[in-house]
Amino acid sequence: MRASTAATSTKLQPPRVVFKNITKNFRSKNGDIYTALGGVDLEVPAGKFVAIVGPSGCGKSTLLRILSGLDRPSSGEVMINDQRVAGVMPQIVGFLQQQDTLLPWKTVFENVALGLRFRKFPAEEIKSRVEDWLRKVNLYRFRNHYPAQLSGGMRRRVAIAQTLILDPPLLLMDEPFSSLDAQTRYMMEMDLLSLAGSGERTIIFVTHDLEEAASMADTVVVLAAGPHSRVKAIVDVDIERPRDLLAIRSDPRFGQITRFLWDQLYEEVNKSYGK
Numbered sequence: 001m002r003a004s005t006a007a008t009s010t011k012l013q014p015p016r017v018v019f020k021n022i023t024k025n026f027r028s029k030n031g032d033i034y035t036a037l038g039g040v041d042l043e044v045p046a047g048k049f050v051a052i053v054g055p056s057g058c059g060k061s062t063l064l065r066i067l068s069g070l071d072r073p074s075s076g077e078v079m080i081n082d083q084r085v086a087g088v089m090p091q092i093v094g095f096l097q098q099q100d101t102l103l104p105w106k107t108v109f110e111n112v113a114l115g116l117r118f119r120k121f122p123a124e125e126i127k128s129r130v131e132d133w134l135r136k137v138n139l140y141r142f143r144n145h146y147p148a149q150l151s152g153g154m155r156r157r158v159a160i161a162q163t164l165i166l167d168p169p170l171l172l173m174d175e176p177f178s179s180l181d182a183q184t185r186y187m188m189e190m191d192l193l194s195l196a197g198s199g200e201r202t203i204i205f206v207t208h209d210l211e212e213a214a215s216m217a218d219t220v221v222v223l224a225a226g227p228h229s230r231v232k233a234i235v236d237v238d239i240e241r242p243r244d245l246l247a248i249r250s251d252p253r254f255g256q257i258t259r260f261l262w263d264q265l266y267e268e269v270n271k272s273y274g275k
C-alpha cells in the first residue's frame with residue numbers, strides 16, 4: 001500500500017560483525033596523542049549476543065561508536081556482513097548510547113516515536129506501538145512530560161524504549177541498565193534475555209556488571225586496560241537457553257565463568273589504577 005507497509009513487514013536478518021585490527025587515537029588539547037584502542041580483533045556471529053566488559057576508560061564506548069558509524073577508526077575496519085562501515089546505518093543498527101541523547105524539546109511520547117516517524121509508519125500504528133512500549137517501561141503516565149521533568153532512571157527507560165521499539169537486527173547497548181533501580185533493571189534484563197535467545201538479532205552489550213554479562217550473553221569479551229586496549233579474553237557462556245536470571249546464579253558453571261571473568265578483569269582494573 002505505502003512505504004510504511006513495507007517498513008512494518010520487512011524483518012532484516014541479523015548481521016555478522018567483524019572488527020579487524022581497530023585502532024583509535026585521540027588528540028588531546030595540548031596536542032598529545034592518546035591511543036585508546038590498539039588493534040581490536042573480534043568477530044560476532046550473526047544472531048549472537050556478545051557482552052563487552054573492561055575497566056573504565058578502556059575504550060568500550062569508543063568501539064561501539066565506531067561500529068555504529070558515529071566515529072571512525074584511526075586504522076582497521078569494521079564489517080557488517082561484508083559491508084565496511086562508513087557511516088550510520090539506521091535501518092540495521094539501533095544504538096543505545098551511554099550518554100543521554102533524548103531530544104529535550106520533545107515529549108516522552110515523541111522521543112519514543114522518533115524512529116517510527118522517520119520510517120513513515122502510519123500514525124495509528126505509531127500511537128499503539130509507542131503506548132505499548134511506554135507501558136512496558138512504566139512511563140505511560142509521563143508520556144506528555146519532557147526529558148528535563150524526569151529522573152535519570154526514567155530518562156534511561158525512555159531511551160531503552162526508543163531503541164527497542166525499532167527492533168533493529170543489530171542492537172548496540174552501552175551500559176543500558178546501569179542507572180536503573182534494581183527492580184526495573186531486573187525486569188529489563190528479563191525482557192532483553194527473551195529477545196536474546198531467538199537468534200533473530202545480533203546484540204552487543206557493554207556492561208560493568210559481570211553477572212549481568214554472563215547471565216545474558218552467549219560470549220563475554222574482556223577488553224584490556226588502555227592505552228592500546230585489545231581483546232584480552234573471550235569467554236563462551238556454555239549455559240543453555242532459555243535461562244532464568246535468578247536460577248542461573250546458583251549454577252556452578254555460572255560461578256566458574258564469573259570467577260574467571262573477574263580474575264581477567266581484576267588484572268586490568270589494577271593496571272588502570274597504575275598498580
Ligand SMILES: Nc1ncnc2c1ncn2[C@@H]1O[C@H](COP(=O)(O)OP(=O)(O)OP(=O)(O)O)[C@@H](O)[C@H]1O
Pocket residue numbers: 026027028034036054055056057058059060061062063098226
Ligand atoms: N572524543 C574524545 N576525545 C579525547 N579522548 C577521548 C574521546 N573519547 C574517548 N576518549 C578517551 O578514550 C578512552 C576510551 O574512552 P571510552 O569512553 O571508550 O571508555 P569506556 O571503556 O567506555 O569507559 P567507561 O566504562 O567509563 O564508559 C578514554 O581514555 C577516554 O578519555
Ligand SMILES: [Mg+2]
Pocket residue numbers: 060061062098174
Ligand atoms: Mg563507556
